[in-house]
Structures are given as C-alpha cells and as structure tokens.
Amino acid sequence: MLKTEPIMINFGPQHPSTHGVFRMRVTFDGEVIVDLEPIFGYLHRGIEKLCESKTYTQIIPYTDRLDYLASMSNNFAYVMAVEKLAGIEIPERAQYLRVIVAELQRIASHLIAVGGFLNDLGAFFTPFMYMFREREKILDLFEMVCGQRLTYNYMRIGGVSHDIPPEFLPALKRFVDEMPGYIDEYDQLLAENEIVLARSKGVGVLPADLAINASASGPVLRGSGVRWDIRRADPYSIYDRFEFEIPVGKMGDTYDRYWVRIQEMRQSVRIVRQAMAELPQGEVRAKVPATLRPPQGEVYARIESPRGELGFYLVGDDSPHPYRFKVRAPSLINLTLLRDLCIGWKLADAIAILGSIDIVLAEVDR
Amino acid sequence: MGVLEQFQHWLLGYWPSWAAYLVPAIVAFLVLSSFILLVVMAFIYIERRGVGRFQVRLGPNRAGPLGILQPVADAIKVLVKEDIIPSRGDRRIHWLAPIIAFMPALAIFAVIPFGPRAIFTDINIGILYIIAISSLGVIGVFMAGWASGNKYSLVSALRTVAQLISYEIPLMLSIAGVLIISGSLSMVSIVEAQSIPFILLQPLGFLIFFVAATAELNRTPFDLLEAESEIVAGYHTEYSGMKFSLFYLAEYTHAFAISAIVATLFLSGWKGPFLPPALWLMIKVFLVFIVLFWARSTLPRLRVDQLMGFAWKGLFPLALLNLFITAAEAIIWPGFPWQLLILNLLIAALLIVLWSGLFRVAGERVSFHRYGRGIAKGMALTFRHLFRRPITVQYPEQRLTPAPRFRGNLLVWDEERCNGCRACARACPVSIIDIETKKGDKGLIVETLEIDFGRCLFCGLCVEACPVAALFMSRDYEQASYFRESLVVKKEQFIAAEKRPSAYAYPDLEAEMPPQTLLAPPKEKG
Numbered sequence: 093m094l095k096t097e098p099i100m101i102n103f104g105p106q107h108p109s110t111h112g113v114f115r116m117r118v119t120f121d122g123e124v125i126v127d128l129e130p131i132f133g134y135l136h137r138g139i140e141k142l143c144e145s146k147t148y149t150q151i152i153p154y155t156d157r158l159d160y161l162a163s164m165s166n167n168f169a170y171v172m173a174v175e176k177l178a179g180i181e182i183p184e185r186a187q188y189l190r191v192i193v194a195e196l197q198r199i200a201s202h203l204i205a206v207g208g209f210l211n212d213l214g215a216f217f218t219p220f221m222y223m224f225r226e227r228e229k230i231l232d233l234f235e236m237v238c239g240q241r242l243t244y245n246y247m248r249i250g251g252v253s254h255d256i257p258p259e260f261l262p263a264l265k266r267f268v269d270e271m272p273g274y275i276d277e278y279d280q281l282l283a284e285n286e287i288v289l290a291r292s293k294g295v296g297v298l299p300a301d302l303a304i305n306a307s308a309s310g311p312v313l314r315g316s317g318v319r320w321d322i323r324r325a326d327p328y329s330i331y332d333r334f335e336f337e338i339p340v341g342k343m344g345d346t347y348d349r350y351w352v353r354i355q356e357m358r359q360s361v362r363i364v365r366q367a368m369a370e371l372p373q374g375e376v377r378a379k380v381p382a383t384l385r386p387p388q389g390e391v392y393a394r395i396e397s398p399r400g401e402l403g404f405y406l407v408g409d410d411s412p413h414p415y416r417f418k419v420r421a422p423s424l425i426n427l428t429l430l431r432d433l434c435i436g437w438k439l440a441d442a443i444a445i446l447g448s449i450d451i452v453l454a455e456v457d458r
Numbered sequence: 459m460g461v462l463e464q465f466q467h468w469l470l471g472y473w474p475s476w477a478a479y480l481v482p483a484i485v486a487f488l489v490l491s492s493f494i495l496l497v498v499m500a501f502i503y504i505e506r507r508g509v510g511r512f513q514v515r516l517g518p519n520r521a522g523p524l525g526i527l528q529p530v531a532d533a534i535k536v537l538v539k540e541d542i543i544p545s546r547g548d549r550r551i552h553w554l555a556p557i558i559a560f561m562p563a564l565a566i567f568a569v570i571p572f573g574p575r576a577i578f579t580d581i582n583i584g585i586l587y588i589i590a591i592s593s594l595g596v597i598g599v600f601m602a603g604w605a606s607g608n609k610y611s612l613v614s615a616l617r618t619v620a621q622l623i624s625y626e627i628p629l630m631l632s633i634a635g636v637l638i639i640s641g642s643l644s645m646v647s648i649v650e651a652q653s654i655p656f657i658l659l660q661p662l663g664f665l666i667f668f669v670a671a672t673a674e675l676n677r678t679p680f681d682l683l684e685a686e687s688e689i690v691a692g693y694h695t696e697y698s699g700m701k702f703s704l705f706y707l708a709e710y711t712h713a714f715a716i717s718a719i720v721a722t723l724f725l726s727g728w729k730g731p732f733l734p735p736a737l738w739l740m741i742k743v744f745l746v747f748i749v750l751f752w753a754r755s756t757l758p759r760l761r762v763d764q765l766m767g768f769a770w771k772g773l774f775p776l777a778l779l780n781l782f783i784t785a786a787e788a789i790i791w792p793g794f795p796w797q798l799l800i801l802n803l804l805i806a807a808l809l810i811v812l813w814s815g816l817f818r819v820a821g822e823r824v825s826f827h828r829y830g831r832g833i834a835k836g837m838a839l840t841f842r843h844l845f846r847r848p849i850t851v852q853y854p855e856q857r858l859t860p861a862p863r864f865r866g867n868l869l870v871w872d873e874e875r876c877n878g879c880r881a882c883a884r885a886c887p888v889s890i891i892d893i894e895t896k897k898g899d900k901g902l903i904v905e906t907l908e909i910d911f912g913r914c915l916f917c918g919l920c921v922e923a924c925p926v927a928a929l930f931m932s933r934d935y936e937q938a939s940y941f942r943e944s945l946v947v948k949k950e951q952f953i954a955a956e957k958r959p960s961a962y963a964y965p966d967l968e969a970e971m972p973p974q975t976l977l978a979p980p981k982e983k984g
Contacts, residue, residue, distance in 0.1 A: 101609045109687040123613070123762055150887035153917035212687050214759025216678055218840060221513040225849050225977070232861075232976050239863035239931065239962045245917045253922070254863070257968060263976060281839045284832030287679050287758050439613065440688050440761045 098126055101439075105134045109212050109443045112453025116430070116442070123438045128431045132424075135457040143417040148174050148249060148384045151417070155404075156243035158419060159455040161204050164197035164234070165397040167247035172328060173393035173404035174249045178386040183375040186251035187330045192264070192367045193237065193246060194395070195360040199271070200230040201398035202311075202353040202360075205450040209350055210282065212447030213291050214440075219281060226274050229267055236260050249384060251377030264368060271361050275354060283354075292347035296433040296445035299344060303429070310400025311352045312426045312449055316344030322396040329395075333370070334363045346448035353450075383412050390416075399423050399450060419458060423451040462486055462578045486578055490567055497740075498710040499529040504744070505751045512755040512840045516848045533703065541699035544607045551605035556697070556704035559598025562591045563711040570718045571646050573728045573735035584645035585637065588719060589630055592674065595712060596622045599683065599693050602705070606696035614683040614692025617762060621673060621682060624769035629670035631777035635663040635784040636723050649727035657724040658799045662780045662806035664724045666773050671716045673765070676709070678754040682762060717746040756840045757833065776813055849977060860933050862961040862971035865916045867937040869909060870959040871952040875928035878902030885923035888913050907952060911937065912945035921963045930959035 104115035113134035119127040139158065143151045155170045156163040168190055175182060182190075207223035231241040237256055238246040246253055282288050298308070303316040313320055321338045323331040339355030341348025386408035394403035400422030407416035426449050433449075434442045462482055469478035506528060510517020519525035543552055569584040571577040581587060596618050603615025637643060639659060640651035657664045673680040683692045694705045721727060721742035728735030760768065783805060791798060814830065851858065860866065878895035879902070890910040895902040921929050939945055947955075961967040 099609065099612075101613070108690060146887055149919065150885070153887050153915045153919070156915075156917075210758060214678065214681070214685065214687055215757065216509070216755050218513050218755045221515065222843075225514060228849070228977050232974065235861045235864060236974055237863075239861060239865035239918065239960065240916065243915070243917070245915075245919075253918075254963070254965070257862070257965075259973065277839060281756075281836045285757070285836050286830070286832050287760055289832070290764050291758060291761060438761055438763065440685070440759070443688050 128434045139458045147412045153245045159452045162201040163244045164193045169395040169402045171247045177391040184372045185374045186376045188371045195363045198360045198398045200227045203227045209447040212443045250380040255376045297345045315341040315349035349448040421455045423455045502529040509755045536703040539699040544696045546607035548605040555602035556701045560708040562594040566715040583643045603693040610689040617682045624766045625670045625673040628773035628777040632663040632666040652726040655726040679757040717743040858975040861974040862968040866932040866934045868932045870930040870957045872928040881923040882920035885919045907949040910946045931962040933958045933960045
C-alpha cells in the first residue's frame with residue numbers, strides 16, 4: 093500500500109485569483125483539499141478607529157474605500173445610519189436618486205463578481221471584458237452625476253451632493269433599455285455552457301442551515317435558497333414602493349450563487365426603471381447644520397449591499413465625531429464559510445468557490 | 459523521396475559520407491527553424507490581435523503598422539530579461555527542460571509534407587514517428603515543473619503526466635481510422651489518398667483528434683498545467699528570459715505542428731485548386747489555429763478529474779467505436795466510395811448523441827439538446843463580437859472628455875476671490891490643505907498655500923466648503939511624478955497653473971463645457 097503525504101500550498105497574499113491580498117493556507121492530499129486556513133488582515137488600514145476622529149461628513153469619503161466596487165452602497169448605508177442617529181428627514185427626490193445609484197451600483201458590482209468568477213474558472217478574460225464594458229457604462233453615468241468613477245462620495249447627510257445633470261436621464265434610459273439584452277448575451281455565453289456547468293454545479297454546496305448559522309447574507313445566502321433580502325425583510329429608504337422579485341437558488345452551489353447574481357441584475361434594472369418613472373422634482377438635500385452634532389445614542393443601519401447585509405453601527409456623543417464607528421462587512425462574514433465549503437473539493441474548485449463568494453479585501457480587512 | 463534525401467544523394471557524389479549526411483541536416487535545421495520562427499510570429503500576432511477582437515478590444519497595435527512587429531517586441535522584451543534560477547531548484551534540469559520541451563515540436567516538421575515533393579524526409583512510418591515524438595515534449599514540461607522547486611510547478615508537472623496519459627490513447631486511435639482508409643503510414647500517401655478530405659469520411663475521428671490535440675497542446679479548455687487562475691502559470695512560473703521564451707516558442711511551434719498534422723490528416727494537406735501546394739497547406743494550418751484560439755477566448759477550463767473522465771469515458775470508447783466502424787466499412791466497401799460520407803456523418807452525430815446521453819454533468823443527465831449546444835452558442839456569441847466595434851481607444855492620441863463635474867487631479871484656486879477663511883482646510887478629511895494668512899488692507903491675504911496631492915482623496919469636500927467660490931476641482935486626469943515632494947503644490951504653482959475648472963459644486967459652469975464622451979452602444983460593423 094502506497095503511503096501519501098499531504099502537501100501544503102500557500103495561496104497568496106500575491107496570487108491572481110485571491111481578489112486582493114488574501115492568503116489561503118491549503119493542505120492537499122494530491123489535488124484534494126483536506127484543510128484550508130484563510131488568513132486575512134494584509135489590507136488593514138484601521139479605518140474604523142480613524143473615523144472616530146473625523147467629522148460625520150468627512151467619514152463619507154472613507155466609506156468609499158471600504159468596498160471599492162460598491163462605493164455608492166457604502167455611502168448609502170453610512171448616511172442612513174447618521175440620519176437615523178440625528179433624526180434627519182430626506183427629500184423625496186434624494187431618496188429616489190439614492191435608490192437609482194445604489195441599484196446601478198449593484199449591477200456594476202455583480203458584473204465584476206460574475207466576470208471575476210468566470211476568470212477563476214479559467215475563461216480567458218472574454219466574459220470579464222464583456223462585463224467590464226457594461227460596467228464602464230455605469231461608471232460613465234456615475235461620473236456624470238458625481239464626477240468620479242470609483243470613489244464617488246456622492247451621498248451626503250440629508251440627501252445627495254448634487255442633483256443629476258439634464259443629460260443623465262436620457263443616458264440612463266438608454267442603459268436600462270440595453271442592459272437586459274446584454275444579460276441575455278451573458279446567458280448565451282455562460283448559462284448553458286457545459287464546461288461552466290460541470291465546473292460550478294454541485295461544487296461548494298452551502299446548506300441553508302449552515303448559511304444562516306454563519307450569518308451569511310446577500311447572494312451567498314440566497315443561493316442556498318433562503319429568501320432573505322433586506323430590501324424586503326427590513327425595507328429601508330423607499331424600497332417598499334418598488335416591485336421586484338428576490339431570486340433564490342435551489343442547491344446552494346457555486347452555480348446558484350452565480351445565477352442569483354445574474355437574476356439580481358435583471359431585478360435591479362427593473363427597480364431603476366420604476367424609480368426613473370416616478371422620480372419627483374424638488375430638493376435633493378435637506379437642511380443640515382454645517383457641523384453636525386448628533387445626540388447621544390447608538391444606532392445600527394443596514395442595507396442590502398451587492399455583497400450582503402452591510403451595516404454601520406454608530407455611537408453619538410453630542411460631539412462632531414462619532415464615539416464608535418463599526419462596520420458589519422458582509423464580505424468578511426461570508427468569507428468565514430470558505431473552509432466549510434472547500435474541504436473535500438479540488439484545488440481548482442477552491443478558486444471557483446472563493447470567486448463565487450465574491451469578496452472585496454478592502455472591506456474584509458478595513 | 460524527400461528534399462533532404464535528394465540533397466544527400468547529390469552530395470554523396472562529391473563529399474565523404476559523414477559530411478554528406480551532416481551538412482544537409484544542419485542546413486535543413488536552419489531553414490526549418492527560421493521558417494517556423496516566422497510562422498510562430500505570425501501565430502502570435504494573429505492570436506493577440508484576434509483575441510483582442512473577440513474581447514471587443516483593439517489589441518496590440520503600437521509596434522509597427524497595425525502592430526505587426528508586436529511579436530518582435532515581445533521577443534526582445536523577453537530576451538533582455540534577467541534569467542533567474544530558483545535557489546532551491548535543480549540547476550541542470552532547470553536549464554535542460556526548455557530545450558527538451560522545444561526540440562520534439564521542431565522535430566515533427568521533418569515529416570510534414572508542404573507539397574507533393576516538398577517534404578524533408580518521407581519516411582514510410584511518418585505518422586508513427588509523429589506520435590512517438592510529439593509526446594516527448596511533455597518530459598521537458600515535467601522536468602521544468604520538478605526542477606523549479608515550486609509547489610505550483612510541481613502540481614503542474616503532475617497534471618501534465620496525467621493529461622498526457624489520458625489523451626494520447628484517443629489521439630492515436632482516432633488516427634487509426636485515417637490509416638485504414640489510406641492504407642499507409644506515410645504522410646505523403648495519406649494526403650494523396652484524400653480524394654475527399656478525410657474530415658468528411660472520418661467526422662468523428664476528426665472531432666476526437668481535434669479535442670485530444672487541443673489537450674496535448676495544453677490550450678483552453680485543457681490548459682490545466684498553466685492554469686493562470688489556479689497554479690499561476692504552473693511549470694514555467696520560475697522561468698524567465700531566454701528559457702521562458704523557449705517554452706513560449708515550444709508552445710506555439712507545437713501548435714503549428716498540430717495544426718499542420720490536422721490539415722494533413724483530415725483537410726487533404728497541400729491539395730487544393732489554383733494556388734501552390736505549400737500555400738494551401740498554410741491556409742489550412744491558419745484556419746485550424748484560428749479555431750484553436752477562438753475556443754481559447756470562449757471557454758473556461760475543465761477540472762483535472764473532469765478532463766480525465768472525459769478522455770477515458772468519452773473520447774476513448776468513441777475512438778474505439780470509430781475504429782471498429784471504419785474497419786467494418788473497409789471490409790464491406792473497400793473502395794470507400796463518396797456515398798459513405800453521408801453514412802459516416804450520420805453515424806458520428808448518432809454516436810455523439812447516444813454517448814453524451816450517458817454522461818452526467820454535475821449529477822444531471824445531459825440530453826443532446828444541451829450537450830455541445832451550450833459551447834456552440836458561446837462560440838457563436840464570441841464570433842459575433844468579432845464584428846463589433848472595439849470599445850477601447852488609442853489613449854494618448856484619442857482622448858476622452860471627462861464629465862463637466864469631473865473631479866480631477868489638481869485644484870483650481872482663484873487668488874482674487876479667496877478670503878483665507880480656511881473652510882477648505884477644515885473640511886478636508888485627510889488634512890492636506892495648509893493655509894497661512896496675514897492681515898491685509900481689505901481682509902486676510904493668503905501667505906502660504908500648500909496642498910499635498912500625493913494624499914488627496916479627490917472627495918471634493920473642500921470645494922463644497924468654500925463660501926466664496928474661490929476653489930474648484932480641475933478636469934485634468936493625468937498626474938505623474940518621480941518624486942513625492944513634487945506632488946506638494948504651492949501657492950505660486952496654483953497661480954501659474956493652467957486653469958481648467960470643473961463644474962463640480964458649481965452647476966452654472968456646466969452649460970459651456972464640452973459634453974462627456976460616453977461609451978457608444980456597440981454597433982455591428984458595416
């Protein structure tokens with residue numbers, strides 16, 4: 093009888109498929125994973141502590157730099173927390189604009205997630221490039237609105253920084269008309285592709301009870317068949333006014349996580365279309381004192397970011413700075429499932445599973 | 459008789475026999491290798507441009523007209539790089555591996571007929587020679603993986619061997635069908651036997667050979683040993699400089715060789731009307747190569763166990779069946795009339811349907827309406843993208859206009875309006891604005907103004923905070939410096955700078971600004 097010995101391979105912190113500076117210490121038996129230890133913290137910048145010395149407005153650009161693929165969502169969750177703490181009412185038009193940009197951001201972020209996942213499966217950048225093309229259009233729209241393409245700093249306490257320029261709505265209209273066609277193209281390229289199916293179906297199955305126990309959220313949770321979307325479960329802003337469905341997977345495998353993201357893009361287009369149609373006129377920013385001093389108290393506000401439940405916990409103490417600033421980062425919590433998902437699968441699957449969880453290291457480490 | 463033998467015979471009349479054998483061999487090697495180098499360059503160029511177009515990019519177009527010198531530029535870049543040998547690697551094997559990987563690919567060309575008489579040596583076991591030689595390259599790859607002393611490379615080396623064993627058998631069996639029809643192992647006789655291209659008489663054999671050959675070439679979807687996203691280039695992770703370029707060359711030479719073999723065995727080789735035979739062969743070679751990189755730019759990669767399962771459970775039995783059917787046909791219709799073509803196409807389709815029905819993709823039985831169709835659909839989609847306008851631009855010459863509100867890299871400061879209130883400095887989240895003022899006749903005069911753009915977030919909060927409209931974001935988007943200190947911009951520089959204020963926080967300015975360049979909707983060309 094031949095005796096085999098396990099081999100330990102270190103993936104990362106520099107590796108093309110770890111989506112940032114993330115490290116996995118994986119023990120293999122041949123190509124089969126017997127143990128996996130995720131190691132993170134390489135991108136820790138101490139943002140939570142840093143923000144305790146900034147004023148409430150100054151923190152907004154820092155939230156851009158948490159989940160840099162979904163800065164708008166981060167802005168959104170943070171300003172919601174502050175508004176809840178200070179008791180500020182937001183004008184209707186600002187609410188609608190926030191929803192429009194947040195849903196566009198969800199599409200942009202899912203495009204990267206799906207494109208990156210396909211790259212992890214070994215596609216030679218083609219799906220990735222196609223998806224980048226559509227993301228580019230969204231970035232064009234964001235640039236039009238707020239002047240930046242990645243770190244938007246668009247939302248303000250009490251509204252948004254600027255009203256949309258006149259050319260925005262026609263461009264947005266064109267985008268939402270085009271987008272479903274592009275999603276069909278992705279389906280044509282990927283959804284029936286036998287290799288994609290073979291690589292992702294049944295791989296890295298996350299059972300619903302484990303997902304709930306691990307506090308997973310977002311497409312990772314919904315891929316396992318749990319119909320939990322904060323836009324519905326705990327409606328914030330004006331999400332109770334829109335019609336949309338929550339796509340859920342059946343198996344909880346990597347394919348379902350991919351599929352849920354594709355379907356969510358379709359739903360986001362639907363929401364943007366409704367918000368565009370109902371967009372009221374009026375102010376985009378409530379009157380807020382220049383130096384905001386929220387009262388004493390603590391508050392937790394959460395939104396459904398593209399990666400899951402993104403929450404900001406703030407403690408106010410009558411001063412211009414928050415006493416405590418804490419981020420509930422969905423990437424980090426979803427990432428803790430990695431070991432359970434990977435054990436027993438092969439080397440190539442570990443990469444695919446990591447890609448299907450869709451992490452952003454800047455958010456994991458903060 | 460091949461060209462080489464004729465040359466040797468001629469020389470034997472004048473020179474001693476050792477020289478008469480050695481000199482033609484050296485001449486042949488030089489001629490062949492320079493020709494191959496030329497074709498490989500064309501391959502690299504076509505692939506890089508072609509993949510670019512599949513991905514709606516422009517592709518490399520800088521070096522020379524239409525980027526035609528890109529392979530030369532690539533080669534020079536690789537050659538001048540430092541040659542690194544890992545300290546824990548095996549020096550000698552590390553050095554030897556690229557040579558062993560390259561030589562077999564080159565040696566295949568000895569028996570490829572470029573025309574009825576244009577063949578170096580028409581040995582009567584040509585195809586057997588190819589099979590024997592072409593799998594030798596794998597030893598070089600295995601050695602490289604072992605000698606690198608890198609775990610990724612080791613995994614890659616093990617995968618190579620597993621892949622070779624799985625694919626070599628269906629590859630050989632699929633050739634056997636061709637051999638039965640042509641009745642010869644010699645490459646020239648095989649071409650001459652093709653009154654109808656064998657792709658029509660042996661459709662199933664062709665498919666199996668093509669798939670198995672893709673696997674032997676380590677091309678997507680079977681590029682397990684390079685697997686950029688998993689094992690980071692695998693066996694050549696630790697190679698650089700000349701040795702890396704030899705691996706690169708070996709890969710493309712092998713691709714050329716395999717394309718030539720496919721063209722010879724199944725696409726009737728040099729045969730074709732009007733054009734000279736060698737040109738016909740090259741046209742067919744390039745067509746085969748285009749299909750190879752078309753697949754590469756469409757498909758993801760299979761997993762190790764799936765690949766071996768596919769080879770052993772899919773290709774191997776099909777290749778065996780194909781062999782039996784061809785043998786039976788050889789007994790029933792010994793002349794292989796053209797009517798057989800219809801029968802064989804039907805048999806091939808039927809067998810693929812039946813066989814794929816037995817397969818399970820991820821636990822689900824695949825039926826024909828899905829098997830192969832998904833891949834075909836994807837290939838069709840990437841093909842359509844070939845005719846779309848590329849979305850990338852030629853950057854320094856072709857510039858995009860940023861949005862009127864663009865938050866660019868330098869601030870525009872208006873000295874006249876600034877009253878030195880320091881609101882911007884207070885608003886800045888990273889405290890990079892440094893203003894010192896002194897009392898003047900009408901109010902405060904700014905004495906020093908320093909902003910460290912090396913740390914700027916471009917958040918725009920300073921501009922929003924300014925009560926007197928003296929600070930603007932700029933619409934420039936290029937910033938580069940070798941020194942960190944030069945990113946600290948001082949008052950004098952602000953005054954001297956060319957002012958291109960952005961409309962950020964000043965919507966009134968927007969009206970006269972040029973419109974933002976938006977990504978145009980993709981038009982089908984023409």
